Amino acid sequence: MTLTDLALRFRGQPADVVDRVSLAVKSGEVLCVVGESGCGKSVTAMALMGLLPQQNTVISSGHLTVGHTDLDLTRESLPPSARGNRVAMIFQEPMTSLNPAFRIGNQICETIIRHTGTNSANARAHAKEMLQRVGIANPSQRLREYPHQLSGGMRQRVMIAMALANNPQVLIADEPTTALDVTIQAQILDLIRDLRDETGMSTIMITHDLGVVAEIADRVAVMYAGQVVEQGAVRDVFDNPQHPYTIGLMSAMPGLGLEGKRLAIIPGTVPTISNMPKGCRFRTRCAFATSTCQERPKLRKIAPHHDTACHFAPLEAHIEVSQ
């Protein structure tokens, strides 16, 4: 799946909340999109699924390729026949993402029947099999239960079973573990990884948790204020961050061997959408910024699997980075 140059804004806002974002994920690959709240990562995911409300979203550019389907996002979005079928999505809120009024079985069978047209007996058998695959014990009984009878981790497993029921080529996971406690988080990540290995699906995982990225990602895209500022193989980006924002993010992450020390912070706050600086959107908070930064830096290759959007990258060439 490839997304090229997505730009969109909400009606009435002065700047794009997603600004020329391109993402690509190969089959069997896990791409993590990281960034703080409000950086546009979830909006990008919703735009991929075609779930943004049409009345107040203006998409000014963007191209989406899924398998052999080519979509011009300014005019069309992912058709319903592909949603939950070739491209599936799971969400951050397992507690509220299942409909409280219907049994689990009903909700899983619904998506199977919608996309395969099979009869309900077959759908039920398949739903049961899916519950087994996501590690839910006693699947026949669970199918008859309501969401409130399940724990949060269990509900997220049900969401995953539902998303994967039609063997999607792409799974979009929007912070799937944020609302869960740590042990359940690890289980869910393991599950997603195992299912990826089994099915060869591509996964785009939205997260703000660098721990999750280290755990599961093959590649990572760092977003800041609606733009991708750096992307590449996880090892390259983590070991050798080349955008000042990524560097700040890395040093703000608590790690072993840092006990007793203050965590570094990135000075300032994310600019609001009505107050977006021209050119590089990070320049108001960047220690390296000069007048050059008033022009927008392009995302460019600095190593074989590593792109960054900073005029001064690679940074070693210019300054001592760490202090």
Add this chain to the structure above:
Amino acid sequence: MLAFLLRRILIAIPTIVIISIMVFGLQHLLPGDPLLVLAGEERDPAVLEALREKYRLNDPIPLQYLAWVGNALQGDLGVSLRTNQPVTELMAQKLPVTIQLALMSMIFALVIGIPAGILSAAKKGTATDYVANVVALSGLSIPNFWLGIMLILLVSVKWQLLPASGYVPPSEDLWQSIRTMLMPSFVLGTALAATLMRHTRSAMIGVLSADYVRTARAKGLSERVVILKHALRNALTPIVTLTALLFGELVAGAVLTEQIFTIPGFGKLVVDAVFNRDYAVVQGIVLVTAVGFIFMNLFADAMYFVLNPRLRGQ
């Protein structure tokens, strides 16, 4: 669920007791003496005294109350001071008329109000939503009596399509019965439809932004299934409550509409009884109406269980 309903019924009992005391007490606070009406022109003290004795009005008030309640529990609400007919018999005559009117009005209200509410929520902010709201607002603001009179003028007098007034029992001629009730129930129904539409709309708007609705869309379900299955099912609770209460209201107080279409229903009975200071009838009606309301509430409570699986397990 049974435990819950049982508890609700137990709570209802003191409510009914309090209502019965208030109904009984209010009568004694009202000015005017029904006996003067009964005794006619002469006002002979002996006659008055005999009447007092007959209706046990000389007993202490608590005793009168207990006697009244005791009889009421046995289905005896006394006799009309005016016509000497048993109150239960009077009500039994009028109630079916009003219930038929209420049912038909409710059908109008539901068939118009709920789809309109769903549509305007689904198309929130569009011309459809705007038109639906304006229509609903006019439905709320047009007085029933005006709409009733206009309908009689046009449909009955000018086009001669439907009878202007009266009542035909369904047992006599079902088709004719429905025809006579059509206009009055339309008048009552449209007013309620407006209320229902507004509530349906706001309930649906709340539910349509829920996460599970987003999930339903992410599954690729059609907008029809998303709205009519996933959203509507969760928006139904307030709609059902409102419907139950509106129905109670319809039974209790279609006074104006019954008057305009000269339907011999409950509303007319109430008004006549009040004007004639027919204590027994007023007491009976208020009591029965109040109990009816309590049962409609119980019905709404029971519906929550059907609608909300979270409550069932407890």
